[in-house]
Amino acid sequence: MRAGFGRELERPRNPHARRRAIIRLLTIGAALALLTAAAYVARAATSAHTGRPILVDYSEPRPSERITPIMIGGATYVSTNDLARVFSATKYWRPDTQKLSLRIGEHTIRFTVGAPLVLIDDEGWNLVMPTRLIQGIVFVPEPVVAGLFERGLIAGASYDEAARTVRFRGEVHTVRQVQIFPRGHVTEISASLLRGLPPRVLYATPSEIRMFFEGGTLDTMKSLAGGIVTDGWVREIPGAVDLRLELADGAKGYAVSVGSGRLKVSVTDDQGLVDGGVFTELDPPPIGGHDRNVRVIVIDPGHGGSDKGVTLPGGMVEKDAALDMARALRSALQQRLGARVILTREGDDDVTVQRRAEIANESHADLFVSVHLDAQGSLSGGGFRVLTLSPLAASSEAQGDAIPEDVDGVPLRPWLGAQTNVVGSSLALAQAVADSLTHAFPQTPVTLTSGRVRVLEPVACPALFLESAPAARSGPEAMSRGYTIYDYTRVVSDAIERVVRMKHG
Amino acid sequence: MKIKPVQWIIIGAVAAVVLTVWAWYAIGPGRSTKIAPERLTPLASELEGIRGVYLYYGVSGTDSLAAEYRDVVVKDRPADQVRAIYRELIAGPTSGYESPFPQGAELLNAYYTSRGALYLDWNRTLAQAFRGGSGRERQLLGSIVLTAAANLPDVKQVSILIEGNPVETVGGHYDVMTPLQVAEWQ
Numbered sequence: 001m002r003a004g005f006g007r008e009l010e011r012p013r014n015p016h017a018r019r020r021a022i023i024r025l026l027t028i029g030a031a032l033a034l035l036t037a038a039a040y041v042a043r044a045a046t047s048a049h050t051g052r053p054i055l056v057d058y059s060e061p062r063p064s065e066r067i068t069p070i071m072i073g074g075a076t077y078v079s080t081n082d083l084a085r086v087f088s089a090t091k092y093w094r095p096d097t098q099k100l101s102l103r104i105g106e107h108t109i110r111f112t113v114g115a116p117l118v119l120i121d122d123e124g125w126n127l128v129m130p131t132r133l134i135q136g137i138v139f140v141p142e143p144v145v146a147g148l149f150e151r152g153l154i155a156g157a158s159y160d161e162a163a164r165t166v167r168f169r170g171e172v173h174t175v176r177q178v179q180i181f182p183r184g185h186v187t188e189i190s191a192s193l194l195r196g197l198p199p200r201v202l203y204a205t206p207s208e209i210r211m212f213f214e215g216g217t218l219d220t221m222k223s224l225a226g227g228i229v230t231d232g233w234v235r236e237i238p239g240a241v242d243l244r245l246e247l248a249d250g251a252k253g254y255a256v257s258v259g260s261g262r263l264k265v266s267v268t269d270d271q272g273l274v275d276g277g278v279f280t281e282l283d284p285p286p287i288g289g290h291d292r293n294v295r296v297i298v299i300d301p302g303h304g305g306s307d308k309g310v311t312l313p314g315g316m317v318e319k320d321a322a323l324d325m326a327r328a329l330r331s332a333l334q335q336r337l338g339a340r341v342i343l344t345r346e347g348d349d350d351v352t353v354q355r356r357a358e359i360a361n362e363s364h365a366d367l368f369v370s371v372h373l374d375a376q377g378s379l380s381g382g383g384f385r386v387l388t389l390s391p392l393a394a395s396s397e398a399q400g401d402a403i404p405e406d407v408d409g410v411p412l413r414p415w416l417g418a419q420t421n422v423v424g425s426s427l428a429l430a431q432a433v434a435d436s437l438t439h440a441f442p443q444t445p446v447t448l449t450s451g452r453v454r455v456l457e458p459v460a461c462p463a464l465f466l467e468s469a470p471a472a473r474s475g476p477e478a479m480s481r482g483y484t485i486y487d488y489t490r491v492v493s494d495a496i497e498r499v500v501r502m503k504h505g
Numbered sequence: 506m507k508i509k510p511v512q513w514i515i516i517g518a519v520a521a522v523v524l525t526v527w528a529w530y531a532i533g534p535g536r537s538t539k540i541a542p543e544r545l546t547p548l549a550s551e552l553e554g555i556r557g558v559y560l561y562y563g564v565s566g567t568d569s570l571a572a573e574y575r576d577v578v579v580k581d582r583p584a585d586q587v588r589a590i591y592r593e594l595i596a597g598p599t600s601g602y603e604s605p606f607p608q609g610a611e612l613l614n615a616y617y618t619s620r621g622a623l624y625l626d627w628n629r630t631l632a633q634a635f636r637g638g639s640g641r642e643r644q645l646l647g648s649i650v651l652t653a654a655a656n657l658p659d660v661k662q663v664s665i666l667i668e669g670n671p672v673e674t675v676g677g678h679y680d681v682m683t684p685l686q687v688a689e690w691q
Contacts, residue, residue, distance in 0.1 A: 024511060028518045035522045081576075085557035088656065090579060090586070092554040103554065103581075215688075239689045303677060310638050318638075353673050372678075374638025377568045387639060392689055416683065447568070451643065452689075454673055454680040465678075467639055 051076045054145065055165045056086050069142050075129045077139035080111070086166065087154055093138075100131075100138045107153045111140055118144065120151060174216040175241045175263075178234045182227025185270040189224060189245070191234075191263040198258050199243065199265075202391055202424035205502060206282045208232075209245045209254055209267065210427060212391055216241040228267045239392045244431075253279030284502035285425035287462050288366040294500050297333055297341045298360040300455060301326035302372035305350030310374055312470055318373045319348065325468070326371045328485050332493035337500060339366070357458035361418070367429075367496070368463040370455050379469035383445035384437050384488075387465035388430045389419045389457055390450040418460040425462040429499050433464065436495035441483055444471075466492065553578050556586070559655040560594045561648045562602035568640040570647050572655065573598055587615040587657065591625065594652050605645040607634035613668065621661035622684065623653055632667050635676040642676035650690040662686050 053066040067082040080100055084091045092101040098113035110119040113133040118125045118140075129141040145166070149159040157168040174194040181188045199211040218241045224232040232245040247267060253274035255266045266279070273279045288294035301322040303309035309318025323345070330341040342363055344356040360368045379385065419426065427450070434448035456463045471483045508516075556579045559572040579589040591612040597604040609630040616624040635645065646665075653660045662684035665675065673682050 021511065024515065028515060032518065032522055035526060081557070084555070085574065088557070088658070090554040090556040090581075092581075101554075238691055239686075307677060309677070310636055353677065372638060374640060376637055377563070377566065377640035377644065379638065379640060380566055385639060390689065416680075451639075452680040452683075452685075453639070453678060454682070455678075457680055465639070 051142075052164060054078070055163075057165060057167045070134075070139065072132055072134075072139070073129075076142040077129075077132060078142050078145060080138045080140060083140070083145070083148075087148070087157075098133065104148075104153055105155065109148070109153070111138060113138060116141075118147075120153070173219040175213050175234070176219040178218075178220075178222050178224070178243075180224045180226045180229060182229075185273070186266050186268045187227030187229050188267075189229070189243070189263075189265040193258060193261055193263045199256060199263065200391070201256065203285055203428040204254050204280070204282050205284050205428055206247065206251055207502070208247055208428075208431070209243075209265070209282075210424070210431070211243045211256070211265070213241040213243070214392060215239065228269050247282070251282055253281050255279045285428040285462070285499060286422075287425055287429065287500050292500065294337050294339045294366045296363050296365045297337070297339045297367045297369070298344060298363060298365040299326045299329055299333075299341060300344040300356045300360075300368065300370040302370060304345050304348055307350065309372070310376065312373060312375050314470070321373045321470075322371050323348075325373070325485055325489065328489040329369065329371065329493065332489045333496065336493055336497045353455050354458070356455050357418075360459045360461065360463075365459075365461045367500075368456070368459045368461055369492075369496075370453075370463070370465045372465065372467040373469065374467050375469050378445055378447060379467070381445075382469045382471045382483075383447070384434075384441075384469070385447045385449065385467040386430045386434045386437070387448075387453050387456075387467070388426045388450045389423055389453055389463070391423045391427065416457045418458045419456055419463060422460070422462050426456070426464065429462055429496065430464055432499045433466070433492055433495040436491050436498075437488075440487070440491040444483070553580055555579070556589075556656075558590050558593065559652070560590075560598075561651040561655070562598040563605045563641070563644040563648070565601065565603050568643060570644060570651060571602055572651075573600055573602060575599070583617050583657075584615050587617055587623065587625075587653075588612060590652065590656055591615070591649075594648065605637070605641055605648050607631065607636070609634055617657070617660075621659050622664065623657065623660045623662070624664045624666060625649065626666040626669055629668055632672060632675050637676055639676075639678040642674075642678045645675060646679055646681065646685060647690055650685050650687055654687045654691055660687060 051069040051071050053068045055064060055066055057064045065086075067078065067086065069076045069078045071077075080091060080102060083089060084102060087102075087104050089102040089104040092103065093099075100111045100113070102109045102111075107121055111131045114130050116127045116130045118127055125147065127141050127143065131141075132139045146159055146161050148154050149157075157166055159166050174197050176192040176194070178189065178191040181190065193213075197213050197216050199213050202210045202212060204210075216236075218234060218236040221235045222233065224234060224245060228248050228251050229245045230248050232243070234241065234243045236242070243265070245265070245267065248269070250269045251267055252271050253268050255264075255268075255278065257264045268274070268279050274281050284292065286292070301319070303319040303322060305319070307319065309322065311317055312321060323343075326343055330343065333339060334341050342359065342365070344359045345351045356370070374385070430448055430450075434446050437444075437446045453465045456465055468488055556577050558575055558577050560575055561570045561572055563569075564571050575593055577589050577593045579586045595604075595606050595610055595612065597606075607630060609628075611628040611630065612625060613628055614626040616626075618624075635642070637645070649665065650663050653663050664684045665672070665681040671682050673680065675681055
């Protein structure tokens with residue numbers, strides 16, 4: 001055993017064994033390093049990482065977004081899906097030839113997968129890097145984005161390559177820097193106007209002034225108060241800039257001037273300035289003719305007959321509720337104004353929209369009120385809508401169809417343009433009704449809006465479209481939004497009476 | 506055959522290398538990063554293209570509208586594109602918005618003039634099945650006009666026909682006898 005053990009101990013060492021072991025270890029290490037390097041290179045060549053995003057800044061109301069390019073083999077690529085979405089392009093894909101076309105307006109941009117060449121309307125453009133197809137999406141080298149702009153293919157937008165931002169141009173605002181300056185007996189509102197856009201005064205009553213800048217856009221919505229102006233705002237609405245000034249008691253006159261790109265609206269409480277002809281007198285809206293005597297009022301209960309309208313909570317249909325409400329309003333207005341009140345339908349009758357307006361015009365109505373109900377959208381939990389004909393729709397209608405001849409001295413007006421001349425009075429009345437409802441029911445939503453309401457367009461006297469929702473019957477809104485049909489008609493008739501009986505400033 | 510320790514080391518090293526390379530490709534960092542957006546568009550036939558469109562739907566509990574983005578398969582002719590866009594609009598929202606269109610409403614035809622007038626001819630159901638107040642009707646017309654404005658930039662006005670004929674209103678409130686001006690709805 002000992003000898004054997006000794007033999008083991010004494011076994012002569014092979015001088016090459018250590019060297020061979022070291023060589024083996026070095027070989028393994030080198031192989032490992034080589035494999036790792038090869039894997040890294042292969043991965044870098046075929047894998048994708050995301051690159052710095054490109055900001056797309058659309059003009060309002062579309063929200064801005066970021067498109068994220070990907071890195072392939074050290075180059076940045078963008079998805080043709082993103083390009084198509086951002087530039088409103090149509091994509092065409094031919095799987096047999098691996099070609100993708102983007103149609104942007106009148107231009108066609110053709111990419112071929114694997115080829116570093118683009119055809120823009122049949123004109124070649126070398127991209128250096130090829131187009132790639134990954135997971136069913138065609139990716140193109142990022143310089144394509146700048147190239148589309150350089151070649152003038154994208155209208156209404158610019159590309160800041162350094163800031164990586166595509167910016168769609170919004171409109172240049174035509175009404176800017178609106179400011180109010182109280183100066184003793186005169187309060188002045190000034191604004192910068194592009195193109196000398198003149199305002200259209202819709203009404204200028206002793207309690208408020210309202211004007212539209214048709215086709216205008218506004219830099220910033222602003223509240224206006226100071227001096228004789230107790231409250232007001234300038235805001236942008238579809239197709240116009242809307243300026244409203246609520247006036248303090250004692251306001252007498254106003255003046256509007258446009259010149260050298262500046263607008264000045266001045267309001268005064270000095271009767272001397274009005275008498276001197278510098279300012280125009282503030283007049284109540286001409287409801288009931290020049291003597292302001294409201295003799296005939298037409299109330300139009302909405303829908304009827306086969307047209308049931310909406311179904312209200314509790315199962316009642318709009319046509320029946322509208323008739324009840326019209327009758328209640330008739331009593332209130334007869335009592336307050338002593339006027340003759342006609343309903344466009346007394347029962348559950350089919351009456352066309354046109355016939356309803358005819359009844360108003362044939363009876364020489366001084367005031368027309370269409371009564372409706374709703375329980376959807378913003379009125380799903382109760383509330384009120386007050387609508388007038390859009391002053392913009394009215395003006396375009398009148399311009400389009402005006403007939404120059406007249407009959408017995410009475411100018412002929414197009415049927416649908418009949419509301420045009422009185423749309424300012426209608427809006428004054430609608431504003432008063434909306435303000436009264438807001439004041440009487442502060443927890444209940446009240447919306448004042450204008451549009452091309454069909455039944456109002458042919459009506460030749462001031463006209464309103466009122467829509468109300470039944471008060472909430474249960475839940476937390478029931479307490480705050482509790483009102484009856486009589487509360488509603490009282491507030492509406494109060495507001496109408498106040499406008500009709502408004503005195504000069 | 507007896508495997509020597511050095512050979513074990515070599516086998517282990519090779520296995521480690523193979524595992525490392527596999528892990529690098531299969532579960533390594535960056536693999537979880539999606540290299541393409543989730544929205545994978547189908548590859549259409551050569552006769553059709555894919556177009557991203559913005560469709561307008563009602564926002565629940567309000568009278569306002571919101572846009573929803575959708576990829577739509579369209580043909581090359583403008584009238585076909587209009588039909589495809591409105592078919593997609595009528596199909597309804599995929600998000601939480603509300604479609605203002607009544608069940609069964611269908612676009613029968615679309616005409617598109619070079620002067621920016623779009624004529625949309627709907628079936629009778631659009632008007633007959635519509636049940637709503639002025640707010641819902643405004644949403645319906647706004648959805649039609651704003652969808653045209655967002656996707657067909659040349660359109661300046663939209664006319665609504667019912668089975669080829671002009672009508673006074675769709676739901677008893679708003680005038681559609683004369684064309685709806687895009688500028689008034691934007």
